[in-house]
Amino acid sequence: MTTVTPDILINQNALWLMDIAADAMLIADLDGRILLANPAAERLFGYTRDEFSGLGIEDLIPQRFRAMHGAKRADYAEQPESRTMGSGLELYGLRKDGSEFATDLSLSPIEDGRVLATVHDITQRKRLEAEQKRMIHELENVNEELKNFAYVVSHDLKAPLRAIGSLADWISADQHDRLDADGQEHLRLLIQRVRRLDALIDGVLRFSRIGRLHEAVVAVDLNELAHEVIDSLAPPSHITVTVASGLPTIQAEKTSIQQVLQNLISNAIRYSDKPQGQITIDCADQGDSWRLGIADNGPGIETRHFERIFQLFQTLNPRDRVESTGVGLSIVKKIVEQYGGRIWVESTVGQGSTFYFTVPKQHPASTEIEKNHEN
Template sequence: MADIMMPNLDGLSLLQTLRSDPQTREIPIILLSARAGEEARLEGLAAGADDYLTKPFSARELLVRVEVTLKLAQMRQEATQREQALRLEAETAKAQVESILTSIRDGFYVLDRDWCFTYVNDRFCEMMALSSAEMLGRNIWELFPPAIETEVYGHFHQAIRDRTPNQFENFYPAWERWYEHRIYPSPSSLTIFVAEITERKLAEAKQHETLTLLNAIGDYSIDIIYAKDRAGRLLFINPAISNYFDKSVAELLGQDEFFFIEDHAAAEAIRANDRSIIASGVAAVFEEPVVIDGNVKTFLSTKAPLRDVDGNILGIVGIGHDITDRKLAEVALADRNQELDSFVYTVSHDLKAPLRAISNLSQWIEDDLQGQLPPDNQQQFQLLRTRVKRMELMIDSLLLYARAGRQEARSETFDLAELLSEIIDSLAPPEGFTIDIQPPLPTLTTKRGFLNQVLTNLINNAIKHHTSVTGHLDISAIEHPDYHEFILKDDGPGIAPESQAKVFDIFTTLKVKDNSDSTGIGLAIVKKIVETEQGTIRLESSLGEGTTFYVTWPKSHGQ
């Protein structure tokens, strides 16, 4: 409280001093004066006083005025604090919004009623290859004149006129890019989100071309071509489906397997295969049997994940090829092979029995006539038994050849060096014959029994057909992307060029026929096994310079 008529520093001067100092600016001030009248009171309030009290006044009036002034001051202070808090919240919210608009992947900008930029985010600046300073305050149609000739101009004006949100896509020829616009009008401005969708549009165009091609192929394909979503519903199916199920393409679209496959166990198995493709994201091939009209149909189904432009898996695509005839042929072939095995075994047994009888009988005759047979007759009996033995070997070899590559064999993982060591140990090369194995040798996953038979025959041939008391065989392996190559190089007598094409023929031998150790069927068996396993075998040789065999063996047989 200050009296206006105080000496030295009057009340009005004190009031001005207090109001000019930030630390005392908010202190409530009541001016006291003997001057009455509305003019004096207004003068004091205009100077910044909270109240004006005219003398004389009672103590009660003074207390009431002070209390009211304090309460009003407190209310002003609280109002000021609330205003500051709201202002801070607004500034924080504005900063958050600007942060969000700056960080979003879409471009964002605001135009006023004069089509001038009032706000642009960083992404929009990046898309336009301009800074915010180059755009703010500029008219959009002056800054980008080619846009006037596009549908953007019409959509923007319509949004302002109708005050309705709008969304559209457009191609900007000047930059050869596609954009998606989302427009939100207000009475004073136009807010736009824009995203570049060039890659998506190109992908859609490519997908459209692919679908068109797929339709063209599907219309004439005998295979079932289809696409499904993650729930197994058909997105695409070609007319070939009607060859198996009494449903049209229109009836099947949007349906899953259980709608048209009455064999629900088969439908569930198909669904399980589809799920495995979606889970792994890798293409695979399945044999899928289905009972149709009481008959089993088997389809070889190649399935792959169906992805969107961002690589997300939307479902699967597949081709089903009817292999029912092939499966029936395989069953029939298996039955014939079993019959052949039985026949060959029976023939082998029935042929070898009289041969053994002939051999035994000749030996008994020779024993009974011991000392009475001339040397020529003894030699003839020996030749007879040699040829009987050779005949037995040929029958055994014929049985091996008939079975070569047809036995059930499973793939296993093993070290080639260990396999070669076992083979060499079982063959027991003579003391003068050396075998060198060149490292490195691979670890294989294949049919060990078949490869063992191939390498055993080739190594045994190198040992058996060597003409010197000493000999050498060099074994090495080369790894290729899709197969292994095994190289066996000996220093034996070699093979004449005119004989090289025949060595893989059955019953072909380069030794005299009476040599009981050679039936001419070993290399034929090797060739049959190698080709059954989708490999190759060839040789290089010159007389007197040894022979080199090259065997290729696929890494992933059957795939």
């Protein structure tokens, strides 16, 4: 133990603990004179045992803070109590070589008016915080660029695409009889692919807007919403969609939950391969969340594709066989995760698939509002 003044009477166990402590510890008197410093303090500040004997606390603080520190030290002497300094403040220590370091400081009163100061070097933490701020700033810039890109896609790509589609439709209507079978087939493929690209652009725009555009959080009756979605999709007569009774009412942005149900149900309809298609929508209470499931008796999905299908632009069937942009499940996944939930699929090839997703009973925005009210 580095004992600067031999006349200090401190419990030997306390001295031993200071000796092995990783943080710098200093004991000072009411006048700010340093009485005791542990080895960690010597390493941190760069002073030797003998040099500490002639120093005051203010010698370990940058010049610009010293006048203010003297007044704060006097205030502490009047009301000594254990406290941590640094929260909301910028505190710095000064080494022997003149270099400064960011610090947090803990003060504890001990016998005879003395104070134990524990000094934490937080230089690395400050460096990481600065790096985090830089990365957040860069991410915000990238998000803004993506937002602008979405507008470019919307205006600069869709306009000429509409012109191509209109021209193709005109040729198909007015020049149909002049085209042979091959020409008519090529024109059909052209119109189909123009419409597919238009749908793909719309899908990318919807995907880019998730999390940026918000609407009011309201009570959403999932039973009512599920039937609205089914009516809007108008399943063919050979497909039966069953909604389990007792679906809950949740707090959510209605449009986003509607997108989730619409994508999942429309996929089940689109990929149905049985003479009698069966789709079931049900729900289970999982304590702090609801687990919803959309089950079908379709072709099923191989296990190796379970993760891939949620990636942007990924489809399992050739687009000329089943029209799909490969964006729908990516949108569903992004929305569900925005709510703090998760989505997954369970499937047996030839028998069908069930897509499960969870929705917290407490909407994230509502939770944040409650926290702000509590604070």
